[in-house]
Amino acid sequence: MIALNLLKEYISRLEAARKEGKPYERVLLIVHENLRSLYEQAGFEWLGKSSVVHGALPWYEMRRVLGSRETETEIAPSESRQVPAGLWEALQRASSAPRPTAQPLTAFSDGALDLVEPHSGKPGVSINKFDLLCPRSNCGSIILKRGVGQWVERTSVQMEPGNLSKNPTLAALPFPPEKCHWWLITPSPMEFENIGFSRPVQQNTTGPKLKLLACAECDLGPLGWSEEGGSEFWLACARVGYKA
Structure with a gap:
């Protein structure tokens, strides 16, 4: 549930940036088949097998087109989604936290x-x-x-x-x-x-x-x-x- 809400929040921020003039048109990704349902719940379209070859499992392409009527209808304001309170702030703190020192x-x-x-x-x-x-x-x-x-x-x-x-x-x-x-x-x-x-x-x-x-x-x-x-x-x- 958290993963899906985070994904939807990310899409909503891209949509907001697009409306403000950013040239965002679509979101593309490659994924293993076991995660297909997660991305489909966030509005991604299944495109089929990718030409990328790496590891033992095949990769598949998915796409989310921004700016469509379906996209704008299904994305509710971010306040209505159950993203845990303080999660975004915690992620931002983690990204700016001091990195550990690497010993050679x-x-x-x-x-x-x-x-x-x-x-x-x-x-x-x-x-x-x-x-x-x-x-x-x-x-x-x-x-x-x-x-x-x-x-x-x-x-x-x-x-x-x-x-x-x-x-x-x-x-x-x-x-x-x-x-x-x-x-x-x-x-x-x-x-x-x-x-x-x-x-x-x-x-x-x-x-x-x-x-x-x-x-x-x-x-x-x-x-x-x-x-x-x-x-x-x-x-x-x-x-x-x-x-x-």
């Missing part, structure tokens, strides 16, 4: 060993002991919550020429076939709190195309990678920050 991997005396703890239900599996953050000092966005990523030592992956980032914030990675430490996230990108993906890129002539992972707020990356259409997502331990 080099700040830990035992390196990656200081960042892991045993998985309570999977013997031999180590998981991230802290939230993973964007390493940019003025961002600090939470990328992954504690206990979601699995610590894995595996072959390095060439994400840029020579594995050297153009941004000094991001550590250089060893050149394949040397190994380094990664956080494995599976089975879908919904496990992330915040992540962005590049278009598929061909890193070499024989391997699969990769999507490079970056902070969805400030675009810092690449922080990691995934194979196109795959269900495994890899973050380099040395390229994320830690909320210790």
Whole structure:
């Protein structure tokens, strides 16, 4: 109920802005099929399967046209909807709250060993002991919550020429076939709190195309990678920050 009311409130604000002269015409989105009914209750039209390919589940397109008679009729004034009192103010406070400080991997005396703890239900599996953050000092966005990523030592992956980032914030990675430490996230990108993906890129002539992972707020990356259409997502331990 809260999700639907928030969505309707967002639409009503777009409608109000459109009437004041903003060039808003429609709202477009892609969604998994299990959320179709939620968006249809908010007046979105089901358009069919999207050309976007990412993860194991298909994506579908939906649309909400602004300014139609149906839109204006079905949207009541915002005061009449049951949005919990103070919710918008709380969301605004959360967005302006100070970001946590990201500690780099080099700040830990035992390196990656200081960042892991045993998985309570999977013997031999180590998981991230802290939230993973964007390493940019003025961002600090939470990328992954504690206990979601699995610590894995595996072959390095060439994400840029020579594995050297153009941004000094991001550590250089060893050149394949040397190994380094990664956080494995599976089975879908919904496990992330915040992540962005590049278009598929061909890193070499024989391997699969990769999507490079970056902070969805400030675009810092690449922080990691995934194979196109795959269900495994890899973050380099040395390229994320830690909320210790």
